[in-house]
Amino acid sequence: MLFHVRMDVNIPADMPADVANEIKAREKAYSQELQRSGKWRHIWRVVGEYANYSIFDVESNAELHDILAALPLFPYMKITVTPLCRHPSSVRDNDA
Amino acid sequence: MLFHVRMDVNIPADMPADVANEIKAREKAYSQELQRSGKWRHIWRVVGEYANYSIFDVESNAELHDILAALPLFPYMKITVTPLCRHPSSVRDNDA
Amino acid sequence: MLFHVRMDVNIPADMPADVANEIKAREKAYSQELQRSGKWRHIWRVVGEYANYSIFDVESNAELHDILAALPLFPYMKITVTPLCRHPSSVRDNDA
Amino acid sequence: MLFHVRMDVNIPADMPADVANEIKAREKAYSQELQRSGKWRHIWRVVGEYANYSIFDVESNAELHDILAALPLFPYMKITVTPLCRHPSSVRDNDA
Amino acid sequence: MLFHVRMDVNIPADMPADVANEIKAREKAYSQELQRSGKWRHIWRVVGEYANYSIFDVESNAELHDILAALPLFPYMKITVTPLCRHPSSVRDNDA
Amino acid sequence: MLFHVRMDVNIPADMPADVANEIKAREKAYSQELQRSGKWRHIWRVVGEYANYSIFDVESNAELHDILAALPLFPYMKITVTPLCRHPSSVRDNDA
Amino acid sequence: MLFHVRMDVNIPADMPADVANEIKAREKAYSQELQRSGKWRHIWRVVGEYANYSIFDVESNAELHDILAALPLFPYMKITVTPLCRHPSSVRDNDA
Amino acid sequence: MLFHVRMDVNIPADMPADVANEIKAREKAYSQELQRSGKWRHIWRVVGEYANYSIFDVESNAELHDILAALPLFPYMKITVTPLCRHPSSVRDNDA
Amino acid sequence: MLFHVRMDVNIPADMPADVANEIKAREKAYSQELQRSGKWRHIWRVVGEYANYSIFDVESNAELHDILAALPLFPYMKITVTPLCRHPSSVRDNDA
Amino acid sequence: MLFHVRMDVNIPADMPADVANEIKAREKAYSQELQRSGKWRHIWRVVGEYANYSIFDVESNAELHDILAALPLFPYMKITVTPLCRHPSSVRDNDA
Numbered sequence: 004m005l006f007h008v009r010m011d012v013n014i015p016a017d018m019p020a021d022v023a024n025e026i027k028a029r030e031k032a033y034s035q036e037l038q039r040s041g042k043w044r045h046i047w048r049v050v051g052e053y054a055n056y057s058i059f060d061v062e063s064n065a066e067l068h069d070i071l072a073a074l075p076l077f078p079y080m081k082i083t084v085t086p087l088c089r090h091p092s093s094v095r096d097n098d099a
Numbered sequence: 100m101l102f103h104v105r106m107d108v109n110i111p112a113d114m115p116a117d118v119a120n121e122i123k124a125r126e127k128a129y130s131q132e133l134q135r136s137g138k139w140r141h142i143w144r145v146v147g148e149y150a151n152y153s154i155f156d157v158e159s160n161a162e163l164h165d166i167l168a169a170l171p172l173f174p175y176m177k178i179t180v181t182p183l184c185r186h187p188s189s190v191r192d193n194d195a
Numbered sequence: 196m197l198f199h200v201r202m203d204v205n206i207p208a209d210m211p212a213d214v215a216n217e218i219k220a221r222e223k224a225y226s227q228e229l230q231r232s233g234k235w236r237h238i239w240r241v242v243g244e245y246a247n248y249s250i251f252d253v254e255s256n257a258e259l260h261d262i263l264a265a266l267p268l269f270p271y272m273k274i275t276v277t278p279l280c281r282h283p284s285s286v287r288d289n290d291a
Numbered sequence: 292m293l294f295h296v297r298m299d300v301n302i303p304a305d306m307p308a309d310v311a312n313e314i315k316a317r318e319k320a321y322s323q324e325l326q327r328s329g330k331w332r333h334i335w336r337v338v339g340e341y342a343n344y345s346i347f348d349v350e351s352n353a354e355l356h357d358i359l360a361a362l363p364l365f366p367y368m369k370i371t372v373t374p375l376c377r378h379p380s381s382v383r384d385n386d387a
Numbered sequence: 388m389l390f391h392v393r394m395d396v397n398i399p400a401d402m403p404a405d406v407a408n409e410i411k412a413r414e415k416a417y418s419q420e421l422q423r424s425g426k427w428r429h430i431w432r433v434v435g436e437y438a439n440y441s442i443f444d445v446e447s448n449a450e451l452h453d454i455l456a457a458l459p460l461f462p463y464m465k466i467t468v469t470p471l472c473r474h475p476s477s478v479r480d481n482d483a
Numbered sequence: 484m485l486f487h488v489r490m491d492v493n494i495p496a497d498m499p500a501d502v503a504n505e506i507k508a509r510e511k512a513y514s515q516e517l518q519r520s521g522k523w524r525h526i527w528r529v530v531g532e533y534a535n536y537s538i539f540d541v542e543s544n545a546e547l548h549d550i551l552a553a554l555p556l557f558p559y560m561k562i563t564v565t566p567l568c569r570h571p572s573s574v575r576d577n578d579a
Numbered sequence: 580m581l582f583h584v585r586m587d588v589n590i591p592a593d594m595p596a597d598v599a600n601e602i603k604a605r606e607k608a609y610s611q612e613l614q615r616s617g618k619w620r621h622i623w624r625v626v627g628e629y630a631n632y633s634i635f636d637v638e639s640n641a642e643l644h645d646i647l648a649a650l651p652l653f654p655y656m657k658i659t660v661t662p663l664c665r666h667p668s669s670v671r672d673n674d675a
Numbered sequence: 676m677l678f679h680v681r682m683d684v685n686i687p688a689d690m691p692a693d694v695a696n697e698i699k700a701r702e703k704a705y706s707q708e709l710q711r712s713g714k715w716r717h718i719w720r721v722v723g724e725y726a727n728y729s730i731f732d733v734e735s736n737a738e739l740h741d742i743l744a745a746l747p748l749f750p751y752m753k754i755t756v757t758p759l760c761r762h763p764s765s766v767r768d769n770d771a
Numbered sequence: 772m773l774f775h776v777r778m779d780v781n782i783p784a785d786m787p788a789d790v791a792n793e794i795k796a797r798e799k800a801y802s803q804e805l806q807r808s809g810k811w812r813h814i815w816r817v818v819g820e821y822a823n824y825s826i827f828d829v830e831s832n833a834e835l836h837d838i839l840a841a842l843p844l845f846p847y848m849k850i851t852v853t854p855l856c857r858h859p860s861s862v863r864d865n866d867a
Numbered sequence: 868m869l870f871h872v873r874m875d876v877n878i879p880a881d882m883p884a885d886v887a888n889e890i891k892a893r894e895k896a897y898s899q900e901l902q903r904s905g906k907w908r909h910i911w912r913v914v915g916e917y918a919n920y921s922i923f924d925v926e927s928n929a930e931l932h933d934i935l936a937a938l939p940l941f942p943y944m945k946i947t948v949t950p951l952c953r954h955p956s957s958v959r960d961n962d963a
Contacts, residue, residue, distance in 0.1 A: 160950040376448045414572070432567065432644060471528065544662040668702070775920050
């Protein structure tokens, strides 16, 4: 089951660089683990912004929330979730 | 080169059903041809709305505009285009 | 799996009254059938507006879209879907 | 008498963790007490956000305000209240 | 129990003048009857707009919805309802 | 001459409690004095928000600005003013 | 007493040209009469838009509403009124 | 050449009072000098807000930007500029 | 003197194709004449939208308004004008 | 390939002046180097705002993101990117 997610990151200006870097390193590792598992299907950078569009493939709303709430950057992000389903014109069987 | 596109369809209430159906049939054929060519990578239905999120893979801004402006439903859609690039955390080489 | 849905109805001013009434009658029957099946858990009128807040309990995003797109009033509604999950403070086991 | 309430929580980044945890623990206890009393009928987490949708069942506007203003997290929340009433298509007698 | 209501009127440009006048006459009579009964406490014109701010004093959300939905201009208005309660600084006992 | 005013209060999280309390006490006294004088006709709490809707009855725009700018909470409020006049359907002679 | 007013004109596309021209001619005559009387102090065209910013000098809110509601283009305009008062830095005695 | 300018002032809550007062004193002197020169034609206080509407009469866009960027309060203001021209209904030759 | 202009075109769905085409042909000729004269410095299509961003180089606000109001598509466009001036980092002497 | 970019700068009020100046000096040098290379075709100041409209000419979305993310002021800016293409009415061959 697919979900479209936009994440806008806003790290406080007064966070020390090493703290920020450590959080970002954990975020990257966590994201890549989820991508490899197939849960986080796509992640793209929005050009010119500290933001991404992502596609998640999960079993339930609850699983998606647990994944997102566990993001190391979660306290510093505005997240918007939109449920998706197969488009009747799609030629791809797995885009649903 | 990837672009994120949202399309919201708004067909006038007074368009005769057969005219609407003919336009939608052409839209579907056109969309599927572009999907098979690889230009229109993904199309998902937004749940509960006559709208889609799509990912296009084109050579240039101009190619994307030509594709979108040729959509049979183009006069009846609000389209929003966002340029994408590879996310530094992405594990997929072709998501760029 | 629960979803929060807001529906705002906007019937064109020039729709004949008997056409509108027939659509509304079908909408009501369809809604009540879904409520009795347990898919449409709650529906409340927003005071002063031709709008409702509803809670749906479905198996998947696709099922929800199919239900909503089949609403007789679907062409005349703006629908906004928000995925829900169990709140950690909830005392109700079935509110998830 | 039912009310639809959305709460968005925004705890200041510089609040010490133990202070935040103590407030959240009181919030949870207070919420569960109100849920058990029947005043706070439903609470759902919005997927991906530190926010909830809730349904309250109270005697009056004043009772609702007193309940909300006493929330331990009240100073850190944006709250939006919408009055509800029974929908004419509802099959549930107590959804009013 | 008090509610703050804003009504914005938007009569279609192609409604015949006599039809519009007949609706407005019924609206005025209905409004004045409710004002005299004490249900519709105040109505003020917003300067420069075809809109009003009103204060209603009703027993319940349902009563307010029934009153508003029965307005002859209801199909041509955007209505926004905000529940009110007594302000702790108010010196008026009946402003609640 | 009547004006509709909405005030949203936003006291900085780091203001010491005794400072805040002293400002609020002065605000309350000032508000009640103006209510008793007839200048501040009504004040209602917006349910669930640290906000009020008020009706002022003043001689001029300038008098209203002087009253509002002298509010002890003025530096911590967002204020929106809307000029009102008698509604042609009003049955109250003094609602103008 | 001064008010800042923005007017956005939106004449329906299907209004016959001679009807529109007759309304505009009356609007112009009415506006110029009010300007000469001193009630309508200023009127400026917003560059690139069918809109104006104006300054009115009236005795009361009610007088302003009567003037605006009598504009021949009133049914085709969106009007926004903002009350003004003398700025403490102003060097002009009559700008109040 | 005339421009309509709205300025919303937002001085940080933690700026020492004497610093703020010194900036405001310079702002006032600077504003009055420009008013006397004819460049800053009008300045009005928006009732209830720390904001003003102003009319500037300058030779060019560049001159206006230089004037605004030199305001002592410039770093603490949100400024919106709208170019104006003579309205065809205006009876004042110099309102252009 | 430079201005940034955004134009969004919205031709009514019921305008006959030959009428629309005739207007567009005149629009194109008019635009190209202004481009060749140097008044209309740039015009770019916004990808995926019936809209453009343009840069105008004119003597005054009034000249710009006269140019825009004479566009054959003017009645069918939403236009937003933003005054520009030379950026202190610009290396181009004529970008002002 | 051209892109329209708006940048709004918001430097924190508590950044020391010398730090801010050093960042701005690097920003200017970087911008001018990109302008001379032809990548950053135009930059204009928005009158009255700490903001600019710019036109970039790059090979790809990725190149644009790399350029923007490397701006010394990037952490303090809100950036909005809009892809452009040649307008069919344009008389300039290189505006694409």
